[in-house]
Amino acid sequence: MSKKFAKNILCIGAGYVGGPTMAMIAAKCPQYKVTVVDINREKIKAWETDKLPIYEPGLLDVVKIARGRNLFFSTEIEAGIRESDIIFVSVNTPTKTFGEGAGKSADLQYWEKTARDILKTAESDKIIVEKSTLPVRTASAMERILNSNDKGITFDVVSNPEFLAEGTAVIDLEYPDRVLIGSRETERGRRARQEIVDIFANWVPSDKIITSNIWSSELSKLVSNAFLAQRVSSINSISALCEKTEADVQEVARAVGFDTRIGGKFLQASVGFGGSCFKKDILNLVYISESFGLNEVAEYWENVVRINEYQEKRFVKKIIQTLFNTIANKRIALFGFAFKANTGDTRESPAIYITKQLLEEHAHVVITDPKALDNARIDLTGAEGTLEYEDDPYKAAKDAHAVAVLTEWDLYRTLDYNRIFESMEKPAFIFDGRNILNHKKLYDIGFNVYPIGKPELTRI
Numbered sequence: 001m002s003k004k005f006a007k008n009i010l011c012i013g014a015g016y017v018g019g020p021t022m023a024m025i026a027a028k029c030p031q032y033k034v035t036v037v038d039i040n041r042e043k044i045k046a047w048e049t050d051k052l053p054i055y056e057p058g059l060l061d062v063v064k065i066a067r068g069r070n071l072f073f074s075t076e077i078e079a080g081i082r083e084s085d086i087i088f089v090s091v092n093t094p095t096k097t098f099g100e101g102a103g104k105s106a107d108l109q110y111w112e113k114t115a116r117d118i119l120k121t122a123e124s125d126k127i128i129v130e131k132s133t134l135p136v137r138t139a140s141a142m143e144r145i146l147n148s149n150d151k152g153i154t155f156d157v158v159s160n161p162e163f164l165a166e167g168t169a170v171i172d173l174e175y176p177d178r179v180l181i182g183s184r185e186t187e188r189g190r191r192a193r194q195e196i197v198d199i200f201a202n203w204v205p206s207d208k209i210i211t212s213n214i215w216s217s218e219l220s221k222l223v224s225n226a227f228l229a230q231r232v233s234s235i236n237s238i239s240a241l242c243e244k245t246e247a248d249v250q251e252v253a254r255a256v257g258f259d260t261r262i263g264g265k266f267l268q269a270s271v272g273f274g275g276s277c278f279k280k281d282i283l284n285l286v287y288i289s290e291s292f293g294l295n296e297v298a299e300y301w302e303n304v305v306r307i308n309e310y311q312e313k314r315f316v317k318k319i320i321q322t323l324f325n326t327i328a329n330k331r332i333a334l335f336g337f338a339f340k341a342n343t344g345d346t347r348e349s350p351a352i353y354i355t356k357q358l359l360e361e362h363a364h365v366v367i368t369d370p371k372a373l374d375n376a377r378i379d380l381t382g383a384e385g386t387l388e389y390e391d392d393p394y395k396a397a398k399d400a401h402a403v404a405v406l407t408e409w410d411l412y413r414t415l416d417y418n419r420i421f422e423s424m425e426k427p428a429f430i431f432d433g434r435n436i437l438n439h440k441k442l443y444d445i446g447f448n449v450y451p452i453g454k455p456e457l458t459r460i
């Protein structure tokens with residue numbers, strides 16, 4: 001047991017949440033020993049190198065502050081559990097793909113396995129922190145499993161949902177809008193909660209650390225993501241209307257967002273939202289609501305996901321219709337595969353659905369992305385058709401009938417579109433699924449331009 005540290009913190013799960021969060025805690029709190037464990041050996045090895053297993057701007061610098069000093073990566077889960085005072089659990093909780101609740105409720109097998117590992121190995125009292133997004137009331141289930149031991153050990157389960165967004169994780173962790181910590185409202189519960197508050201108080205101003213009961217904390221995470229996703233679906237639904245009315249969705253979003261009660265963020269119309277959280281969390285909310293018989297509530301939130309699917313479908317349909325109702329054997333270059341810029345993550349990326357649909361239509365699809373090609377290959381394993389991966393966007397666009405921008409990487413704003421136009425089949429089409437390009441300029445070069453929710457600029 002390392003005695004020289006004030007606290008031993010363990011994190012189970014070294015993914016997008018566990019890795020960055022623990023790196024920040026370790027960097028800000030040299031007095032604590034922070035160990036991150038995972039069953040995935042490769043991932044742990046990568047955390048020990050300068051080629052981290054996830055792409056996140058600024059993260060390596062934070063890791064380097066603490067790695068080897070008070071931040072350690074390991075696959076020794078049992079040793080980690082024994083040594084720890086506080087255990088953050090950030091294993092994955094995907095949507096269940098089988099049985100009761102399939103397609104909606106969370107698959108808790110990894111979480112439960114972790115709880116059982118802790119139960120089996122622990123030799124002293126511990127605080128368990130739910131970091132993974134979990135359905136409401138999971139904490140109490142976990143507390144029951146954990147406290148079913150006959151070793152005389154007590155576990156306090158605290159909820160501390162993660163609000164970081166990928167691509168801005170480092171800033172979000174260093175300067176969070178808020179840190180939420182929920183616990184039971186008992187003396188023990190409040191004491192455990194205070195221990196977690198004390199960790200974040202090392203760098204987060206006290207007015208940004210909010211506490212609540214454990215159910216509110218769990219639910220707040222789902223609701224925050226549902227509200228954010230709802231804004232995207234709201235503006236995306238309006239983008240469809242704009243395309244019919246010659247209104248411009250960016251002008252509408254700007255005008256609406258200037259109202260301080262509404263605010264201007266998260267009103268960027270797009271090809272659809274992706275990411276590991278939005279859909280999963282909304283479906284979770286839908287599932288919980290249904291299970292309490294709140295069908296109207298469930299339907300209300302389910303529509304946020306439906307509009308997202310509609311937006312993805314609409315985009316594919318637009319490509320097919322515009323390319324004279326057939327894309328068979330036509331080369332189509334997809335600029336971007338990640339679900340948003342500044343990440344290599346492709347979970348739930350609209351690009352997955354769009355690629356598969358284009359392949360169904362027998363298009364020849366070429367995917368380019370500065371960080372996500374490895375994940376794209378995994379996502380599209382088994383997809384049938386003519387599919388290429390290309391690092392260089394110029395090569396991807398060469399001889400293509402159409403380019404479709406699916407991720408808002410800055411790189412795509414500054415490409416030489418004259419050169420791209422010259423190398424493409426004519427008429428050349430560009431579908432800007434993120435509204436990041438200079439549409440007028442593209443039109444002047446000779447492209448037929450199809451933005452989202454804005455008038456088309458077309459010569460045919």
Ligand code: UDX
Nearest residue numbers: 162163164165166266267268270273274275277339340
């Ligand atoms: C989200 C939440 O923001 C974060 O607080 C939570 O912890 C995890 O889920 P993340 O999934 O990393 O974070 O990305 P986010 O920036 O929220 O974007 C989600 C999706 O919505 C992306 O596909 C993005 O491109 C899309 N989006 C976002 C839009 O289409 N338009 C917008 O205006 C904003």
Ligand code: ADP
Nearest residue numbers: 013014015016017018038039040091092110114
């Ligand atoms: P998130 O985005 O929620 O962080 P990730 O999939 O990126 O999700 O990370 C979750 C991590 O949890 C993965 O690296 C996975 O290997 C790890 N994991 C899953 N189950 C266990 C377990 N029982 N013990 C340790 N690590 C686990």
